[in-house]
Amino acid sequence: MSPSGHARCCAETACCGQTHSTTTCPPERIATHAAEPRDAARLMVIRRAEPDRFEHAHIRDLPALLAPGDRLVVNTTQVLPARFRGTREDTGGKVEGLYLQDAPQPDPAATHWLAMLKSRRHARGAPIRLLGPDGPSPYTLRMLEPQPDPPGRVDRRGPR
Structure with a gap:
């Protein structure tokens, strides 16, 4: 950043x-x-x-x-399905986010993400339950470093 x-x-x-x-x-x-x-x-x-x-x-x-003889290189890679939705476990507020990349962390057992979050308030330590297609998932996020401008850093917990 x-x-x-x-x-x-x-x-x-x-x-x-x-x-x-x-x-x-x-x-x-x-x-x-x-x-x-x-x-x-x-x-x-x-x-x-x-x-x-x-x-x-x-x-x-x-x-x-394009003119005759030009080459067009087509990128057929797919974009990582990085959009996620969740609810704050402490307030029930809706959260929408976009995963950007893994972030370095001191604990190798933890997974930290750099993410852009959309919610009314971004409180440090706020637990966010991720939602899957069928409802709440076993994964949670916790805001580690809220930023005035995205992205913020979150900790992902749950099955690997």
Whole structure:
């Protein structure tokens, strides 16, 4: 997390002559839902002839961007199903969250996450019961380090 509270985002950009690029992403710019309609998903266009120039486009623009002989690399990986819902066990309040990544922790038996949480209040130590498709799950979260800007750090407990 940068001093401004923004998440650090890294991307490989070998096509541009760089091996690694690190930029600062404000949390509100991190996608938490798929684009609707799907062809509204955004593209960053980089042309080999002008690698320092970036263009913004959408998936629907692909036919106009591609010429005969061009190669289109399709990423078929799936996004981690990282959205979760829960209820605070102390107040019954609803909590919605987005798992971002595992966070380092001193106890190797514990699992700590960096997550963006949406609830009325983020209280340190607040127990959150995760909800599965059929109701409450055996997993709980506990807020460890609330942040004024997402993400916060939570501890995940339950079956592994």
